Amino acid sequence: MDTPSAVVTFDASLFSEETIKKAAYTFAAAASVDIRRSGVEWVCAFRFLRPMKPEDIHETVESFRIEVLDQDLRERVAAETRETRNSILAVAFSRTGLQRSE
Amino acid sequence: MSKFRPLAAFDQSGAAPYTLLPFRFTRLDRDRYVASNMAGEYAVLDRTTVEALVKHQLASDTNAYRDLASRHFLIDADSSVGRDLLALKVRTRLSRLSEFTGLHIFVVTLRCEHSCPYCQVSRQSMDTEAFDMTLNTANRALDLVFRSPAPHLKIEFQGGESLLNFPLIRHIIVRAKKINAAQGDRPLQFVIATNLALIDDEMLAFAKEHDILISTSLDGPADLHNCNRPRPGRDSYERTIAGIEKARRVLGHDRVGALMTTTKESLRQPRAIIDEYIRQGFDSIFLRPLSPYGFAVKTKSYAAYDVSSWLAFYFKGLSYIIELNRQGQRFVESYAAIILSKILTPFSSGYVDLGSPAGIGIGAVVYNYNGAVYASDEARMLAEMHDETFKLGDVHTASYEDIFLSDRLLDPLEESVALSVPMCSDCAFEPYCGADPVFHHATQGDYVGRKPTSAFCQRNMAIFRHLIRLMEDDPEVRLIFRSWASRG
């Protein structure tokens, strides 16, 4: 029996490839997701790994849409806080002796 | 502490200039998110609040804003020390790392009179020469123990059945104390892991004299325990219970602890297992998952049930324990307590499986009976399956530096730091989670693993969500969990 599939699209001017890829990765236990750029859109083709009811497919696709929006917010946080994060980590690890002396 | 923030909690008209501090967020359930900062402080928010926060639209005169500012999710002109304070808190959490290798496990023999089907390491052989640690090996290992810069040292004896080589345990303890005294007397603790079937008065008198803790195995009521732990006479349970009583009489009630192993048979009876622990006077239980190593894999007892059936068992057990606490019985589930101490206190746990960087080599190190040194107990079990990936060296040929600065230890440590692993790097539960490169190597073939399909990730994420939901939804559970956290 064929496993179910679904296609979801996103406006490529609003979402980066990184955002879409990261969101898709979190669904790896349920589906393989093929991501392609088609004109102004990202086209994400889901191939589910197991048979699923239509309502479950619908729910998974909806969760994926939310995950893409969340991932986009995460990218913004990461971009704004990158420097702070690195300086805090440098302080925190400075006395652990974990750094390797080459 | 954290509360669900309704939409009305902020007013975009009064949006203030603020800078975000690093934080991550993950869905808790349909409507709520968990956000956590680098120090592990968390807040439960709805999506609208998360979005407003990230887009700098959160109004400064709202409770949500004040809460998030006080918990270091953002800084503004009024909170200029926020960044430094956060750095300090992160450092406190990571302080475990500078306490390099406090737990040293000596496998004094592989021999055992039990034949438990899930045990990876034991041998029925009575050939002491082949499977016992020698005096020379023990002395070399002790030299390494005392090179550790850890402020506290713990030496644990394991087997096989460790008491089958009691003369060596005696030697190691006496010698360790002598070396320690000459070095300035660091706190030094000893634990004997034993099934207690062989314990006698002489051993107990020695244990009393040297303040030794006993850690035994109790899998549940007699039927279950004896089915899990076959031995000649089929009396493992009876011997364990008699041993616990005897050891408590001599050493004191609190000097005897017990650990359970979860098998397929256990999954149907979480309540009976917990009741057995209570009946035997224990005030906690560690509801453990079955390890994926060794015979457990070979005999298919690992594949026999999946993560979701273990989780069902765990949640059923946890809910029963919470019910007991509500009725006034103080009883703790230890895995939850370890996680809760990470969530609710600024201290990081020394628990090896939930360390990031991984606890291997740092939290614990294992000296096998033949002198091989492994990065953790699981690493030694993996070696029993002919996978020596985490063998760090040999006490007879390697120096301290060879072992603890070897690529075999540092590579998996560096690669698996959860902060930088795909999916973990975005996960709000990362400050409470671990890396466990040995597990991922054993189950997925690399140190990091693919987290979306990792049983480790699936199990822990479900537990983090469950514990946080329980606390958020019921103030009484929050109080109970706070008291557990102080023990974790």
Ligand code: SF4
């Ligand atoms: S292993 Fe899973 S639960 Fe743990 S930090 Fe990584 S993604 Fe989060």
